[in-house]
Amino acid sequence: MTTADAKAYGAVPQEAVGLDVQDHVDVADYQTIGEPYVENAKMSARNVNVYYGEKQAIMDVSLDIGENEVLSMIGPSGCGKSTFLRSLNRMNDIIPICRVHGDIQLDGEDIYGSGQDTVLLRARVGMVFQKPNPFPKSIYENVAYGPRIHGLAHSKAEMDEIVETSLRRASLWEEVKDVLDQPGTGLSGGQQQRLCIARAIAVSPEVILMDEPCSALDPIATARIEELIDELKERFTIAIVTHSMQQAARVSQRTAYFHLGKLIEVGDTKQIFTMPRHELTENYITGRFG
Amino acid sequence: MQTSTVFLTLLALCVVSFFVGRHKSRLIGMAGGGLQSLHSLPTHYGYMAALWAGLPALLLFVVWLAVEGSVVRSLVIASLPAEVRAQGVDQLGLYYNQLVGHAVGNIEPASLDATQLAASAVYNEVMNYSRNLKMLLVCLVAIIGGMLAVMRVKPDLRARNHVESIFTWILFSCSFIAVLTTLGIVLSVLFEAIRFFQAISITDFLFGLQWSPQMAIRADQVGASGSFGFVPLLVGTLLISAVAMLIAVPVGLMSAIYLSEYASRRFRSITKPVLEILAGVPTVVYGFFAALTVAPFIRNLGESVGLSVASESALAAGLVMGIMIIPFVMSLSDDIISAVPDTMREASLGMGATMSETIRKVLLPAALPGIVGGILLAVSRAIGETMIVVMAAGLSAKLTINPLEAVTTITVQIVTLLVGDQEFDSPKTLAAFALGLVLFFVTLLLNVIALYVVRKYREQYE
Numbered sequence: 001m002t003t004a005d006a007k008a009y010g011a012v013p014q015e016a017v018g019l020d021v022q023d024h025v026d027v028a029d030y031q032t033i034g035e036p037y038v039e040n041a042k043m044s045a046r047n048v049n050v051y052y053g054e055k056q057a058i059m060d061v062s063l064d065i066g067e068n069e070v071l072s073m074i075g076p077s078g079c080g081k082s083t084f085l086r087s088l089n090r091m092n093d094i095i096p097i098c099r100v101h102g103d104i105q106l107d108g109e110d111i112y113g114s115g116q117d118t119v120l121l122r123a124r125v126g127m128v129f130q131k132p133n134p135f136p137k138s139i140y141e142n143v144a145y146g147p148r149i150h151g152l153a154h155s156k157a158e159m160d161e162i163v164e165t166s167l168r169r170a171s172l173w174e175e176v177k178d179v180l181d182q183p184g185t186g187l188s189g190g191q192q193q194r195l196c197i198a199r200a201i202a203v204s205p206e207v208i209l210m211d212e213p214c215s216a217l218d219p220i221a222t223a224r225i226e227e228l229i230d231e232l233k234e235r236f237t238i239a240i241v242t243h244s245m246q247q248a249a250r251v252s253q254r255t256a257y258f259h260l261g262k263l264i265e266v267g268d269t270k271q272i273f274t275m276p277r278h279e280l281t282e283n284y285i286t287g288r289f290g
Numbered sequence: 291m292q293t294s295t296v297f298l299t300l301l302a303l304c305v306v307s308f309f310v311g312r313h314k315s316r317l318i319g320m321a322g323g324g325l326q327s328l329h330s331l332p333t334h335y336g337y338m339a340a341l342w343a344g345l346p347a348l349l350l351f352v353v354w355l356a357v358e359g360s361v362v363r364s365l366v367i368a369s370l371p372a373e374v375r376a377q378g379v380d381q382l383g384l385y386y387n388q389l390v391g392h393a394v395g396n397i398e399p400a401s402l403d404a405t406q407l408a409a410s411a412v413y414n415e416v417m418n419y420s421r422n423l424k425m426l427l428v429c430l431v432a433i434i435g436g437m438l439a440v441m442r443v444k445p446d447l448r449a450r451n452h453v454e455s456i457f458t459w460i461l462f463s464c465s466f467i468a469v470l471t472t473l474g475i476v477l478s479v480l481f482e483a484i485r486f487f488q489a490i491s492i493t494d495f496l497f498g499l500q501w502s503p504q505m506a507i508r509a510d511q512v513g514a515s516g517s518f519g520f521v522p523l524l525v526g527t528l529l530i531s532a533v534a535m536l537i538a539v540p541v542g543l544m545s546a547i548y549l550s551e552y553a554s555r556r557f558r559s560i561t562k563p564v565l566e567i568l569a570g571v572p573t574v575v576y577g578f579f580a581a582l583t584v585a586p587f588i589r590n591l592g593e594s595v596g597l598s599v600a601s602e603s604a605l606a607a608g609l610v611m612g613i614m615i616i617p618f619v620m621s622l623s624d625d626i627i628s629a630v631p632d633t634m635r636e637a638s639l640g641m642g643a644t645m646s647e648t649i650r651k652v653l654l655p656a657a658l659p660g661i662v663g664g665i666l667l668a669v670s671r672a673i674g675e676t677m678i679v680v681m682a683a684g685l686s687a688k689l690t691i692n693p694l695e696a697v698t699t700i701t702v703q704i705v706t707l708l709v710g711d712q713e714f715d716s717p718k719t720l721a722a723f724a725l726g727l728v729l730f731f732v733t734l735l736l737n738v739i740a741l742y743v744v745r746k747y748r749e750q751y752e
């Protein structure tokens with residue numbers, strides 16, 4: 001691919017994708033390598049195209065997320081990982097210029113169907129964002145926010161119970177149990193991110209989407225979150241976007257590699273990292289691009 | 291004319307100093323092996339020279355202007371014959387003013403005596419001298435200052451830091467002037483108010499239920515009661531403000547929420563400026579609207595349901611005042627709500643909250659300190675508003691909380707007290723200062739409450 005061709009796709013700044021190593025790869029009509037489908041799919045996306053106004057950010061992506069698995073999504077900056085992740089719980093609806101075409105199902109139900117309610121959908125598919133974003137409320141209120149909205153607790157005792165379990169699952173309970181009435185924004189970055197995870201799991205979602213949850217954290221806090229993800233997969237299905245190859249290798253069972261809005265390759269994490277079948281994937285994971 | 295000449299000369303000297311300073315630093319820099327050998331940029335040396343030329347001279351100029359009048363006066367008076375000087379202070383003042391009036395050409399010589407004419411010549415002479423001396427000294431100081439600065443230009447002179455600290459001082463003195471003038475205003479109001487309280491007891495003023503400031507000009511005048519109880523005014527003010535806020539806060543806040551969260555960008559970009567223009571309409575226009583349209587409408591409406599409504603009512607004034615304040619509340623709240631970071635919206639929506647839950651539970655609490663601040667500002671505006679009340683609520687100081695009756699407010703009474711033809715030290719006019727003082731304290735109290743509320747929520751939400 002020439003530089004001019006790359007410009008025609010218009011999606012990614014040159015330095016991000018390293019044009020010099022992709023000369024013979026035509027991304028435009030590309031079939032995903034590997035097995036995007038699984039048997040026990042929790043969520044399944046078929047031929048998904050996402051547009052921001054005129055610009056296409058996701059091109060014909062089909063991908064399953066299996067029950068109780070951790071799927072990691074990697075790829076150069078601007079390749080559409082966040083866009084794809086956000087279309088899984090319709091967070092893209094907030095952006096007026098964003099349009100999602102294709103079919104995305106949760107437990108066999110079309111989430112963009114006419115009868116679908118984003119309120120219920122987002123209760124089932126929770127999200128943790130790149131930057132910790134606790135509400136400027138107390139730690140308790142942060143966790144209780146979702147259960148309140150969805151009417152999950154019928155008494156103060158039940159709410160206390162939910163808050164405690166969620167904080168325990170997010171392995172934050174020991175650190176904050178005496179300061180539950182303190183503002184959540186007063187915690188450290190790593191604690192804040194765990195608080196956000198606790199907030200997300202307080203409504204007992206079935207799927208948790210994480211968009212670079214550790215990018216603002218130090219190695220120790222990152223390690224704790226990774227441990228946490230490992231424990232959480234017992235109960236939840238998790239899709240995580242990450243820029244850290246090691247993180248993807250450590251926490252996920254399957255890995256999907258995105259490039260310029262295309263799903264290039266997907267497969268077992270081990271296979272992807274030891275024997276990538278596509279040159280782009282190999283270049284990316286070995287750091288040989290640009 | 292004279293003043294502006296000095297001013298322009300000074301400005302020119304500053305500009306010259308700038309260029310000389312800059313040029314010299316360049317020369318020195320080049321000689322020392324390039325401009326990098328200088329501590330600061332050549333322009334900094336230029337600015338330094340200009341400031342040194344300008345500031346001391348300007349200071350001298352201002353001081354000169356301030357004392358010139360009294361020095362000239364004492365010089366001229368000293369030249370007068372002893373028997374003229376022996377007059378009383380007031381008479382001498384009048385005498386002096388007359389001769390000055392002649393000197394500047396406002397008074398015909400026919401109305402003055404010979405001594406005055408002579409003194410007026412002396413006055414002109416002294417003034418002339420002073421003018422020339424002023425011009426000379428100011429220029430001299432400017433030149434010396436500029437030269438000193440230029441002479442000090444050396445590679446290791448920290449002109450950049452120097453200029454920086456001079457600017458800090460200039461900024462400081464400006465804020466100091468602002469504080470000082472405010473203090474001056476408060477003090478002058480306070481002193482006049484104290485004079486008022488010497489005539490009328492402070493308890494009568496604060497707790498009296500009757501306001502009718504009719505002082506007798508002649509001893510035998512009828513209808514001069516002279517009671518100065520300010521409670522009816524306070525109640526009237528609060529009543530009208532309350533009506534206004536009841537209109538402005540809900541409507542303003544909700545339209546702000548609509549604009550910032552729901553409206554399309556296009557709608558917002560058109561609506562907001564239009565509403566802000568509305569906020570700039572002079573209040574007298576609103577007053578028209580209140581008196582000619584709203585008040586009769588309310589009266590007719592009241593009559594049709596069997597209520598007796600005064601043709602000027604607190605309700606009419608409050609309603610229109612509320613309408614006037616809506617854009618104010620809306621614009622402030624909109625800015626504050628929009629300033630809540632998007633990550634908060636995403637977090638809440640991502641939890642499955644609807645937009646209105648997000649607004650109620652996340653955005654409004656986060657924006658609350660700012661909104662409260664905005665509302666209290668709006669209240670201050672309502673309390674200080676005069677024109678609409680004069681036109682739509684009347685002047686009768688009735689003690690009532692019925693919004694259908696005519697009431698009056700503190701600001702309106704201040705106006706009516708001061709436009710009368712009473713002498714300036716009668717309790718009637720002095721009462722205006724007492725009212726002003728009270729108004730000052732009421733707004734001060736509001737601000738204290740605002741600060742308290744804002745701080746309380748800060749603690750809770752950060």
Ligand SMILES: Nc1ncnc2c1ncn2[C@@H]1O[C@H](COP(=O)(O)OP(=O)(O)OP(=O)(O)O)[C@@H](O)[C@H]1O
Nearest residue numbers: 011012052057076077078079080081082083084095
């Ligand atoms: N709100 C938006 N409006 C318009 N274009 C957008 C918007 N968000 C993303 N895009 C575009 O869509 C493409 C994919 O963006 P996306 O955020 O999904 O990338 P990403 O893979 O998550 O990148 P990163 O690793 O940097 O987070 C980019 O070209 C980006 O410019």
Ligand SMILES: [Mg+2]
Nearest residue numbers: 081082083211
């Ligand atoms: Mg992203």
